Amino acid sequence: MSGHSQFDLLKQRRFLPYFVVQSLGAFNDNVYRQAIIGLLAYMAVGSSQMGLYANLAPAIFILPYFLFSATAGQIAEKLEKQRLIVITTTMEIAVMSLAALGFLLQSMPILLVALFGTGMQSTLFGPVKYSILPSVLKPEELTGGNGLVEMGTSLSILIGMIFGGLIFQVAGEHGPQVAAVSVILMAIAGNTVARRIPKVDAGDPSLKVDWNILRESWRIWQLTRRQLAVRNAVLGVSWFWFVGTVLTAQLPVYAETNLGGTQNLYIFALALFSVGVGIGSMSCEKLSGRTVEIGLVPMGAFGVSAFLLDLYFARPGQALAHGLSVMQFVEAAGSWRIMFDLVGIGLFTGFFVVPLFALIQSRSPKHELARVISGMNIQNAMFIVAAAVIGLALQRYLGWTIPQVFLALAIANTLVAIWIFTIVPEFFMRFLSWAMVRTLYRLKLHGIEKHVPDEGAALLVCNHVSYMDALILSACIPRPARFVMYYKIFNIPVMRWIFRTAKAIPIAGARENPEIMQRAFDAVDAALAEGELVCIFPEGALTRDGSIAPFKSGVEKILERAAARGQTVPVVPLALKNMWGSMWSKRDSRLGRMRVPRRLRAHVEVVAGEPVDGGIATAALLEDKVRTLRGADA
Template sequence: MSSGHSQFALLKQRRFLPFFTVQALGAFNDNVYRQAIIGLLGFLAVEQSQRLIYTNLAPALFILPYFLFSALAGQIAEKLEKQRLIVITTTMEIAVMSLAAVGFLTQNLVVLLVALFCTGLQSTLFGPVKYSILPSVLKPEELTGGNGLVEMGTSISILCGMIFGGLIFTFAGAHGTVVAAVAVILLAVTGNLVARRVPRVEAGAPDLKINWNPIPESLAIMRLTRRQLAVRNAILGVSWFWFVGTVITAQLPGYAELNLGGRPELYVFALALFSIGTGSGSLLCEKLSGRTVEIGLVPLGAFGISAFMLDLYFARPGQALAAGLDVIGFVKQPGSARIMFDLLGIGVFTGFFVVPLFALIQSRTPRAELSRVIAGLNIQNSLFIVVAAVVGIAVQRWLGWTIPQVFLALAIANTIVAIYIFTIVPEFLMRFLSWLLVRTLYRLELHGIEKNVPDEGAALIVCNHVSYMDALILAATVPRPVRFVMYYKIFNIPVMRWIFRTAKAIPIAGAREDPALMQRAFDEIDAALAEGELVCIFPEGALTRDGEIAPFKSGVEKILERRAVPVVPMALRGMWSSMWSRRDTRLGRMRVPRRFRAHVQVAAGPPLDPQGVDAPALEAQVRALRGELA
């Protein structure tokens, strides 16, 4: 789909770039710090017992604040102006990293672990701001691209932070403690300075009364995440993403050594492939979604993850024949290309899976609740991360599973969870089918959609009616969910009926055919507009038989008499010569003609004031938008 925009343009704009930089620096610094502690333990050659204390205690200390303070963090993020809160949390980071610097310089493990707990606390407070700020600074059509950039930035920052932190003591030797101390403080100070460039973003609920008791407030926030079925299951999907990611990354060190026959640096290489894949998949989401919140990518991502994990199992089900391989040595081994491709593929489809879910949560949650919903998401994520770590250890120690068997089980479990989510909320699968149909059959070009379709609030869209695919075309191009009013015989087309019903389309009939159905349709249209939704009607009342626009009927006037809302004229160009118009006979429509992958344009005009608007005036507006290209 061509839209003339790129998500990378956001990196040139102050409304996005400072925030993006702050979150990337934060992720980078956290991982520099954690890996530097491991490097310090190795440099000091501490006893194995002390290493075990760190490796078992450190993850728990970092994740514990998410359980204890996420409810408080969500309320604070809702109540305070967001730029101010970002400055506060990055100032906290300076204090925490100063404490960490003391730990490095004194080589005191207790101080380092206390600072690690404080780092988790600071991340807990920043978490609700990280995702709740995006809908306030981005347009609806930018949400997918913005989330893709954030996920890409986070993945790459984590990877680079692990590499940089892990190399400090390798290259600095005895001076490693000084280098680590200076590095974490400088990164924190830089993040705080950049945070002051973030534009002001008003609080979601400035009058919110904070409940300081974490237990009842955590329960209240978790209830808040379950108000809408689609949001609830999107949150479940994001938490499952963290479960899958935790299992994979926890197994990679052992997998690289035992199953790939590599030295420690091969683990970093495997992690880099996964991280680069995740970043690439996150960035591709905007291109594939056409700048809409396209949750149709979620099933694609889920089943893609399972397919590549399954292939990863078959690529190397047993232990490696070689040992002590560096990266070059591994790459030269037979079968290595397949393994690298699988790790990249898992990462790419992970991006397809998680980015639309974040965008859905942001777009469907009221602004005054979003920070608390994100806090609830963080609580659930933390639980899934802990469970993933326990399950990963249990199945290997108690059941004797090999790491490839863990990957196989995860592929099967991922498929089962995906099917469960898509069964409970068929909207995900419906959007996937419609996305697949539209991208397979057409090449879309948009004009004026972002500028003229309101970002929020009720509006009535009127459009010419050319083919049986018109509703799917418009659903794929309008950033917000749309309720379509369609002739009941089109609504009842096999297969398409399930898609239309899941999308909450409104079937309508003529007064002579079924007056009761027509009245129900007008009542449902009015109720949808009263709820602030977008409703789209085709005022011609039927598909065009000659490619020309038929006179608009008066139903649009009846709708506006009951509910005066802005009217957005839209036009489809090039659909008459595409598949599924009435230009072909029914038999002709069943073939794959030359017009497969037709170039179709969708144009939107400025919203019109409902006062004084009538059917002939709207018809003239749509005719002008369509022009000569039928």
């Protein structure tokens, strides 16, 4: 596992052209918007016209998300995805050609019409941007792929703003011509690269497009609410846009009033935030162990609140000096704390949003994913508008300072996070299990990605060494798995809440409690019928001496029931190594207490073997496979 890197995706055609296209699109949009501001300054328009544009531009750009998201989601579901990306990038060439005419004629009406066009093009591209990833990436690559996308988008926005802002400063009287040529060339480059993206099948080519905007917008939004975890992941992404909008909308004035700088200092502050987002996004794969680890979401949410809170205390009032350059600000007292806070907010924002995107992609049906993304975009647009209105109202009508807005945002973010994690305990459960596993162990995996199937039902069988086995395996397997465990382990205090939230299946022996045993077999059968992964420990109890006990016949009964339904389930043997002797095993427990661990971060290995056909698998055969995988090391 240590040999894998998400950057390897940038060497592969299935990902690289797509990554370049979406990065160029974000870059060009921001070049265009900043160049319009540069043109207004070049034309020496009055502050009233500048203010009119500042208020009109965001509204014009966001309006297409309300008008066309429903249609865009259906089209993205119906068409082959590479073809749709080529269509949208061709549309970008047309829109930017109109924008170029606006720059050359120095016509604000034309530029605003083109701005509406860029919003429409972004609306059409949005659903395919995220729905294509599960089709071209393996489950264990989703977190890393989304991290790359978020990093690329964040940095492209930043570099685009800088480039667009410099056009008229550097080119002077040739600014309109340079701006016109730049936006067209970037659009052509995006379209050229889009043609290198491999073809990706449509999610639902038989879908009939409903052109009724209101009716279909409601239907698509409802798709985001079918599964509780997806619904609240979508809510989390929308909240991310709310927080980001409030924060970035305040930065221009904050840089001048509270930091004592100029426009360059605003760009510097935005750069710190963007770099933080990039680092956080790129770190998610390493922290998650190449799984869709939603346990990072609570850490990200509360980290954002902590740094927002510290940003308030770092500079609660106005700056004592004004007109500072970037270097003068960096050298000023207290500036490093502010810089650290801005990077920290971005860093934990990455931890927060990347797993949410990966969860939405992994849990939504592929034939609905593009429409789910469209429904999310409608909700995102609503939250962005609400953020802009609330931020304006707090300052203009209530007289709040920008640091006070940051303080309120920190409190609101904490409350929203607590609410989401209360109604969907899976997020907090995953955080607890992630924290426990990553604190206690260093995991080394062999064969997991190769042998655990990316989709469809499978039965996983593993030796049973400690009370932590299920949590360790859940941290290693890219897909969610239902664990069957002895009911007394299931009922351990504190752990019970984690196991129940993870939808583990308690089981007992036939003599001990036949009713619990029957319910367990019924639950396993239903899970396999639904195409889920089920993991069992066929020994039936924790090992008492470190060796593997004979596998019981329950595994054969599970496979027989599946076969009776006409389903042949592959069985993947797994072996846990180096867990014997941990504080969670039964070694040295003669005094009825858990053994004190020799050291934290112990090395633990999880080995997966070739799947065994469920039609020929027996308890004895699977026991032999697991013994071979484990070897002599318990």
